[in-house]
Amino acid sequence: MAFHHDLLEQAEHLVSRERKKPKQASLRRAVSAAYYALFHLLVAEAARLLSPTQPPGLRVLIGRAFNHADMRNVCKGLIQGSAAAGRNRSSNDIPAATRPLLSLPIEPALVSVLQAFVDLQEARHQADYDLQKTWNRLDAATHVATARNAFASWQTVRRAPNAAVFAAALLLQKHWGR
Amino acid sequence: MEAAADDEAKRFREFVRNVRLPNGVSRVEFRFGEDSTGAPAVWIVLFARDDLKPSKNKIADLQRVAEEVRSIVRSESSRWPYVEIATE
Numbered sequence: 001m002a003f004h005h006d007l008l009e010q011a012e013h014l015v016s017r018e019r020k021k022p023k024q025a026s027l028r029r030a031v032s033a034a035y036y037a038l039f040h041l042l043v044a045e046a047a048r049l050l051s052p053t054q055p056p057g058l059r060v061l062i063g064r065a066f067n068h069a070d071m072r073n074v075c076k077g078l079i080q081g082s083a084a085a086g087r088n089r090s091s092n093d094i095p096a097a098t099r100p101l102l103s104l105p106i107e108p109a110l111v112s113v114l115q116a117f118v119d120l121q122e123a124r125h126q127a128d129y130d131l132q133k134t135w136n137r138l139d140a141a142t143h144v145a146t147a148r149n150a151f152a153s154w155q156t157v158r159r160a161p162n163a164a165v166f167a168a169a170l171l172l173q174k175h176w177g178r
Numbered sequence: 179m180e181a182a183a184d185d186e187a188k189r190f191r192e193f194v195r196n197v198r199l200p201n202g203v204s205r206v207e208f209r210f211g212e213d214s215t216g217a218p219a220v221w222i223v224l225f226a227r228d229d230l231k232p233s234k235n236k237i238a239d240l241q242r243v244a245e246e247v248r249s250i251v252r253s254e255s256s257r258w259p260y261v262e263i264a265t266e
Contacts, residue, residue, distance in 0.1 A: 020230065069215065076258070083252060115248075122260055125214040138232050138240070139263040145237045 004044060007037035008151060011144045015137065027135040028127040034147035035124035038117055041151060042071070045158060046167035066171055072121050074169045075114040082106040097176035101165045109153040110162055116150035119143070183210055190220065193250050200239035202227045204266070206247060213258060220257040222247050228265035 001009075014030035017023070047063040081094030085104035094102065106114075123143050126133055157163050169176075190208040199206070204225045213219040224240060224247075244261040251259040 016231070022230070072215070080252075087253070118258075119260060122213050122219075129214075136228065136263070136265040138226055138229050138237075138265055141232050142237050142240055142244075142261075142263055145234075145241065149241070 002044065004037050004039075004041040004151075007033050007040060008144075008147055011037060011147060015141050015144045022135075022137045022140075024135060027137060027140040030140050031120075031127035031135070031143045032124050034144045035120035038113075038120055038147050038150050039068070039071070041154065042066075042113075042117065042167070042170060045154070046170050049164060049167045050171065062171075068121060070174055071170045072118055074166070074173050075117045078102075078106060078166060078169075079111060079114050079118070082111055095173060095177055098165065098169055098173055102162055106162050107157050107160060109157040110160065110166065112153045113150045113157070114166070116146045116153075120147060120150075186210060190251065190255070193254050194247050197243065197246055197250070199224075200243055202229075202236065203240070203243060209262075210257065213260065218257045220251060220255065220259050222251060222259055222261045224261065224263050225266055226263055 011030045011033035014026045014033060015022075017026045043063045043066045046066065047059050051059045051062045053059070077093045077095065077098075081091035081099070082105040084093065085091040091099060091104055094104075105111075120143060127135065154163075187208050187210070191206075194206055197206070204227075207223045207225065209221040209223060211219060211221070222244065224244060226240065229236065240263060248259045248261060251257070
């Protein structure tokens with residue numbers, strides 16, 4: 001099974017690991033694993049799109065070039081730009097080089113993947129660094145379900161042209177304005 | 179400063195006044211601040227009954243209402259909306 005599927009399965013295991021009072025460590029690691037599951041799914045898919053299968057190892061190196069902050073910026077811009085286009089407003093949140101490549105508004109399934117990525121990255125930050133926050137199982141389980149739903153949504157939209165633009169933008173958009 | 183935050187919270191509560199909350203969710207509150215990247219953000223806090231074994235349906239209901247509130251907030255505010263579930 002692919003690494004991202006294992007991470008999602010691990011998140012689901014951790015979120016219900018204790019039958020009664022859940023340990024904070026289990027809930028926090030569940031949220032963190034849910035984010036990394038989606039992160040590695042998107043990196044694997046984008047690297048597959050952007051690199052050949054040969055030589056072995058090239059795809060792995062391309063995968064290592066993805067950056068969490070850049071990916072989040074791409075997601076936020078596309079969500080805002082697509083929402084604006086849906087209201088017949090200017091989609092300026094999407095960089096000029098990317099905009100003409102997209103059909104706007106973006107498919108709802110793809111928007112839900114983008115939204116899940118932003119949400120989960122923020123939640124992961126809280127889970128890993130904000131020790132003042134007390135997690136409850138319902139909140140953590142909802143984040144894990146968000147990752148699971150994003151996996152399903154990605155499957156429905158991954159072959160769409162907008163998904164290809166998104167996948168390439170995750171790595172390259174910051175260079176397209178040069 | 180505090181008064182401004184109260185006004186903002188009041189405005190947000192007004193946005194979502196007509197949202198129908200699912201069973202088990204008692205209220206929605208808003209918390210303002212910056213997210214981990216320093217961007218202006220709002221946390222939409224759904225207050226729900228504690229549940230150690232939440233069903234898929236319950237989680238789906240929470241996600242549905244979260245999405246509805248998030249969509250309203252996004253159209254009315256430049257703050258980035260995040261959703262949090264608090265239990266009571």
